[in-house]
Amino acid sequence: MNIYCSQLGMIVEFYYCISMHEGLPCLSTPRCWANRMDIEGYLKGLMGEEGFFNYFASLPKTRLERIVELVNNLVEKD
Amino acid sequence: MEKKILLNERDIPRAWYNIQADLQTPLPPPLNPETGEPITPDMLSQIFPMNIIEQEASVERWIDIPDEIIEKLLIWRPTPLCRAYGLERHLGTPAKIYYKNEGVSPPGSHKPNTAVAQVYYNKISGTKRLTTETGAGQWGSALSFACNLFGLELKVYMVRVSYNQKPYRKIMMETWGGKCVPSPSPDTNTGKGFYEKNPEHPGSLGIAISEAIEDAVTSKDTKYSLGSVLNHVMLHQTVIGLEAEKQLASVNEYPDVVIGCAGGGSNFAGLSFPFIRDKIYGKNIKIIASEPTSCPTLTKGPYIYDFADTAKMTPLLPMHSIGHGFVPAPIHAGGLRYHGMSPIVSKLLIDGLIEARAYTQLETFSAGILFARTEGFIPAPETTHAIACVIEEAKRAKEEGKEKTILMNWSGHGIIDLPSYDAFLSGMLGDYVLPDEEIARLVKDLEKYPKPR
Numbered sequence: 001m002n003i004y005c006s007q008l009g010m011i012v013e014f015y016y017c018i019s020m021h022e023g024l025p026c027l028s029t030p031r032c033w034a035n036r037m038d039i040e041g042y043l044k045g046l047m048g049e050e051g052f053f054n055y056f057a058s059l060p061k062t063r064l065e066r067i068v069e070l071v072n073n074l075v076e077k078d
Numbered sequence: 079m080e081k082k083i084l085l086n087e088r089d090i091p092r093a094w095y096n097i098q099a100d101l102q103t104p105l106p107p108p109l110n111p112e113t114g115e116p117i118t119p120d121m122l123s124q125i126f127p128m129n130i131i132e133q134e135a136s137v138e139r140w141i142d143i144p145d146e147i148i149e150k151l152l153i154w155r156p157t158p159l160c161r162a163y164g165l166e167r168h169l170g171t172p173a174k175i176y177y178k179n180e181g182v183s184p185p186g187s188h189k190p191n192t193a194v195a196q197v198y199y200n201k202i203s204g205t206k207r208l209t210t211e212t213g214a215g216q217w218g219s220a221l222s223f224a225c226n227l228f229g230l231e232l233k234v235y236m237v238r239v240s241y242n243q244k245p246y247r248k249i250m251m252e253t254w255g256g257k258c259v260p261s262p263s264p265d266t267n268t269g270k271g272f273y274e275k276n277p278e279h280p281g282s283l284g285i286a287i288s289e290a291i292e293d294a295v296t297s298k299d300t301k302y303s304l305g306s307v308l309n310h311v312m313l314h315q316t317v318i319g320l321e322a323e324k325q326l327a328s329v330n331e332y333p334d335v336v337i338g339c340a341g342g343g344s345n346f347a348g349l350s351f352p353f354i355r356d357k358i359y360g361k362n363i364k365i366i367a368s369e370p371t372s373c374p375t376l377t378k379g380p381y382i383y384d385f386a387d388t389a390k391m392t393p394l395l396p397m398h399s400i401g402h403g404f405v406p407a408p409i410h411a412g413g414l415r416y417h418g419m420s421p422i423v424s425k426l427l428i429d430g431l432i433e434a435r436a437y438t439q440l441e442t443f444s445a446g447i448l449f450a451r452t453e454g455f456i457p458a459p460e461t462t463h464a465i466a467c468v469i470e471e472a473k474r475a476k477e478e479g480k481e482k483t484i485l486m487n488w489s490g491h492g493i494i495d496l497p498s499y500d501a502f503l504s505g506m507l508g509d510y511v512l513p514d515e516e517i518a519r520l521v522k523d524l525e526k527y528p529k530p531r
Contacts, residue, residue: 009214
């Protein structure tokens with residue numbers, strides 16, 4: 001069971017979508033798979049209702065915000 | 079009958095167009111996640127040279143293109159604007175279809191338009207080495223090409239799952255002298271954490287970004303470069319639309335519809351921004367960003383959870399914002415948080431200057447095959463989303479009996495993406511809704527894997 005991933009420009013397996021982030025799903029998983037299955041129900045089954053909400057409830061960071069966060073973390077460690 | 083409309087080298091644009099100058103309301107500033115305060119140039123100076131940071135924030139309408147950049151762009155620019163007679167005939171449409179062929183660049187896509195500019199600005203700022211991440215491989219290839227032109231070293235962190243499936247991308251990058259490693263790699267602290275636990279970790283774009291940034295911040299004379307999303311990237315890509323304007327004018331044409339595919343937004347921006355300027359000042363023109371139904375960033379908006387009522391009495395509900403005539407408050411308040419999409423493109427959508435459409439993977443690959451069989455060139459999978467939209471518009475023109483002029487950005491060729499075509503042609507791709515028994519089988523298969531936390 002696969003899907004074209006626009007981030008990677010290639011076909012990826014479903015398992016990749018739901019586990020690529022150290023066992024956690026890609027944040028795009030609910031959008032990408034919504035047309036093909038009850039992905040929300042499926043993920044809630046795996047992560048628990050609370051885990052699902054906690055994981056997907058926050059607004060995604062913009063790329064620039066993400067970059068600045070990474071830089072901040074590195075500078076603080078230094 | 080003119081197939082290719084060519085522009086003389088002396089007519090290549092000498093300035094980039096900055097759409098920020100014409101936005102009716104300015105872009106909200108990006109915020110530092112730690113403090114909630116606007117991000118300052120100083121924060122970005124760890125990874126970008128100051129001249130690029132200045133462009134990122136600039137609201138000047140026109141920014142001159144240095145001669146040193148023009149000299150390199152001339153290797154493949156101006157790119158041809160082609161009339162898709164074969165596709166028109168096949169569709170039986172009265173529409174005139176033009177495509178701007180950005181696949182003629184050495185790396186085969188529009189990406190070097192900004193790669194060349196970014197490498198140049200780094201070079202004159204004293205940068206000796208660049209790092210970046212790449213998912214599909216187009217950006218890593220383009221940056222490697224550009225670094226070679228200006229004599230900079232490059233290290234590319236390529237998501238391992240993509241690295242394994244696209245060996246030719248790595249060869250391209252290394253042919254131009256760049257170093258390409260699969261991410262997670264053992265070369266950074268971030269990568270090492272993942273790599274040591276599982277040397278075959280498939281990686282993700284997030285991990286690759288983290289590795290590239292860590293490398294840039296912790297290495298001498300090294301900066302980071304990004305090929306999409308940011309304002310300066312959109313700016314550098316506007317040579318596409320500026321050339322297309324001149325080419326169309328030379329045959330007394332002006333588009334009714336402008337179409338580009340939108341992933342991070344850069345090729346869409348490159349073609350459309352000069353035409354959006356016309357729209358802002360009153361021109362009647364339809365501008366469409368096309369994207370996959372898988373990962374529908376613009377047509378569905380951020381996938382977030384919010385309270386359905388302002389009193390927050392109802393449970394959290396999933397909300398797809400755009401496309402339903404409703405934008406949740408946090409999106410307005412917090413800026414434009416379309417995951418992975420350019421904030422400027424997102425704003426243009428919210429402001430109603432562009433529209434977005436999504437196409438399924440079968441529709442897009444079918445469109446790509448049709449294009450290859452009628453026009454010859456095999457498009458990149460990303461580009462097929464624009465072609466699917468062109469076909470839809472051309473069919474509509476036929477139904478309406480209107481002789482519309484459609485302009486599309488043919489953003490890259492698909493010669494290195496043939497495994498995706500192979501998957502399509504051998505029937506391995508589907509758009510169908512999974513039946514319950516298949517989901518049950520899938521759940522059973524997945525029991526052997528660790529569960530998401």
